Amino acid sequence: MTFDLSFLGTALLAAANKIPTTLALALIPLVLGTVIGLPLALVRFYRVPVLGQGIQGAVTLIKGIPVVLMLFVFYVISGKAFDPFMQFLGLPFTFRDFPKSIIAIAALTIYASAALSEAFRGALAAVNPSQFDTGAAAGLTQAQTLGRIVLPQALPVSLPMVSNITTALIKAAAMASLVSVVDVMNAAVISANGNYRYLEAYAAAALIYWGLCFSLEKAFSVGEKVLTRRMRSVA
Amino acid sequence: MSHDAILEVRGLHKSFGKKPVLTGIDLAVEPGETVALLGPSGSGKTTLLRCLNFLECADAGTLRIENQSVDLRQAHKKEILALRRRTAMVFQNYDLFLNKTVLQNVTEGLIVARKAPKEEAIVTAKQVLEQVGLADRLDARPHELSGGQQQRVGIARALAINPAVLLFDEPTSALDPEKVQEILDLIRAVADTGMTLIIVTHEMAFAYEVAHRVVFMEGGEIVEQGTPQQVFGAPKQERTAQFLARFTEGKTPEYFI
Numbered sequence: 001m002t003f004d005l006s007f008l009g010t011a012l013l014a015a016a017n018k019i020p021t022t023l024a025l026a027l028i029p030l031v032l033g034t035v036i037g038l039p040l041a042l043v044r045f046y047r048v049p050v051l052g053q054g055i056q057g058a059v060t061l062i063k064g065i066p067v068v069l070m071l072f073v074f075y076v077i078s079g080k081a082f083d084p085f086m087q088f089l090g091l092p093f094t095f096r097d098f099p100k101s102i103i104a105i106a107a108l109t110i111y112a113s114a115a116l117s118e119a120f121r122g123a124l125a126a127v128n129p130s131q132f133d134t135g136a137a138a139g140l141t142q143a144q145t146l147g148r149i150v151l152p153q154a155l156p157v158s159l160p161m162v163s164n165i166t167t168a169l170i171k172a173a174a175m176a177s178l179v180s181v182v183d184v185m186n187a188a189v190i191s192a193n194g195n196y197r198y199l200e201a202y203a204a205a206a207l208i209y210w211g212l213c214f215s216l217e218k219a220f221s222v223g224e225k226v227l228t229r230r231m232r233s234v235a
Numbered sequence: 236m237s238h239d240a241i242l243e244v245r246g247l248h249k250s251f252g253k254k255p256v257l258t259g260i261d262l263a264v265e266p267g268e269t270v271a272l273l274g275p276s277g278s279g280k281t282t283l284l285r286c287l288n289f290l291e292c293a294d295a296g297t298l299r300i301e302n303q304s305v306d307l308r309q310a311h312k313k314e315i316l317a318l319r320r321r322t323a324m325v326f327q328n329y330d331l332f333l334n335k336t337v338l339q340n341v342t343e344g345l346i347v348a349r350k351a352p353k354e355e356a357i358v359t360a361k362q363v364l365e366q367v368g369l370a371d372r373l374d375a376r377p378h379e380l381s382g383g384q385q386q387r388v389g390i391a392r393a394l395a396i397n398p399a400v401l402l403f404d405e406p407t408s409a410l411d412p413e414k415v416q417e418i419l420d421l422i423r424a425v426a427d428t429g430m431t432l433i434i435v436t437h438e439m440a441f442a443y444e445v446a447h448r449v450v451f452m453e454g455g456e457i458v459e460q461g462t463p464q465q466v467f468g469a470p471k472q473e474r475t476a477q478f479l480a481r482f483t484e485g486k487t488p489e490y491f492i
């Protein structure tokens with residue numbers, strides 16, 4: 001068996017074309033997960049009775065399930081429910097028309113919300129509790145203290161975790177190919193369907209995933225350095 | 236009791252869990268007065284200051300600052316915020332806003348809490364920072380400052396809001412010994428402007444020289460109070476005498492005559 005370098009190039013091009021799709025599959029859940037995960041983290045940080053424990057239970061549950069399993073469950077449910085729902089609405093769509101990337105984004109968003117809520121909770125706990133007192137003593141409301149003093153200090157602390165979660169999302173997004181979304185992974189595979197040079201195709205996909213993760217990690221570490229330099233704690 | 240007091244607290248009780256920490260504090264502070272709060276560690280001094288600006292919620296008692304009074308057992312959020320904005324606190328560990336510059340540390344309470352116009356707040360902030368000798372460090376971050384400089388910012392931040400009562404909790408305890416005197420001198424200068432101060436301190440010479448009144452606390456209650464001459468020179472209570480003796484052992488301070 002030979003390794004066809006020129007086909008590696010072809011596969012790279014085909015896969016690289018779908019980088020925007022893979023980025024969307026990972027970054028939309030990252031943003032939605034932040035919007036959902038931050039309030040969850042706050043509820044747990046402030047130990048809101050009942051709600052706090054409920055969220056903790058849900059997070060533990062989600063962390064113990066493979067994301068791909070959630071994807072399949074969503075796929076099956078939406079496959080069963082979509083057509084009757086469209087009929088009910090009187091719309092001429094079937095499950096074939098349904099963008100499957102939405103299913104992947106939903107599954108990844110659930111995973112991201114759980115993971116990010118943990119990251120934010122940890123970062124909040126890392127802020128010196130006296131910063132809350134300081135804000136209150138200056139006459140700030142609880143919300144003002146949180147938004148202007150505590151969260152800006154928690155953010156840089158959370159960045160290494162957020163960076164890990166982001167690269168995990170990029171890699172997990174590859175499973176969208178299982179529900180026929182054409183992302184980097186799937187584009188590489190498709191490019192080899194004619195000549196069966198799957199090894200080259202997989203190598204191309206690997207190179208692109210590696211490049212994406214590497215660049216994102218670098219970007220996060222630069223961001224973290226800039227932010228922490230401005231507010232190193234005075235231990 | 237005292238009508239012209241600027242701050243008056245009556246029957247203040249506070250427990251942490253089952254542990255009583257303050258057991259009926261009565262204290263009235265006159266405008267322009269400097270009150271030194273002395274007492275052994277664990278006697279409840281910090282908790283008292285924190286109850287006065289609601290960083291802790293007292294279990295019982297009444298508090299009046301200027302013309303606003305409140306039953307501490309059932310204070311509402313709005314009342315708490317309004318009363319709290321009449322005081323300012325200088326902390327033992329400076330506790331500056333770590334994500335803000337020196338100037339922002341001072342303007343934050345003015346712009347955000349008191350809705351002062353930004354330009355006006357900056358003018359005020361620069362003025363007080365000048366007063367504490369930090370006019371050239373406006374854009375520095377807390378971690379770039381020495382302890383003494385951080386505490387100057389802490390004091391400037393408190394002065395800027397021109398509070399009815401300024402609370403100090405051991406403002407020099409965390410400082411290097413050679414920095415203590417300059418901060419004490421600064422606080423004395425503040426006291427000389429006629430601002431009302433309550434200051435928890437272990438600096439006995441400072442309390443003796445600067446305070447108009449010394450209040451000695453132990454075990455969650457006020458044991459004795461009076462002028463520095465009375466309390467240091469002729470303590471009425473045995474507990475006061477014992478506490479002061481520990482500080483004056485081996486010294487023959489001229490101010491104890």
Ligand SMILES: Nc1ncnc2c1ncn2[C@@H]1O[C@H](COP(=O)(O)OP(=O)(O)O)[C@@H](O)[C@H]1O
Binds near residue numbers: 251275276277278279
């Ligand atoms: N948040 C808290 N929870 C439980 N106990 C506390 C808390 N804060 C203070 N205490 C207790 O209250 C007592 C008085 O503490 P404090 O007011 O800090 O005394 P001081 O400032 O005079 O040293 C101490 O026994 C301390 O352990």
Ligand SMILES: [Mg+2]
Binds near residue numbers: 405
């Ligand atoms: Mg104390």
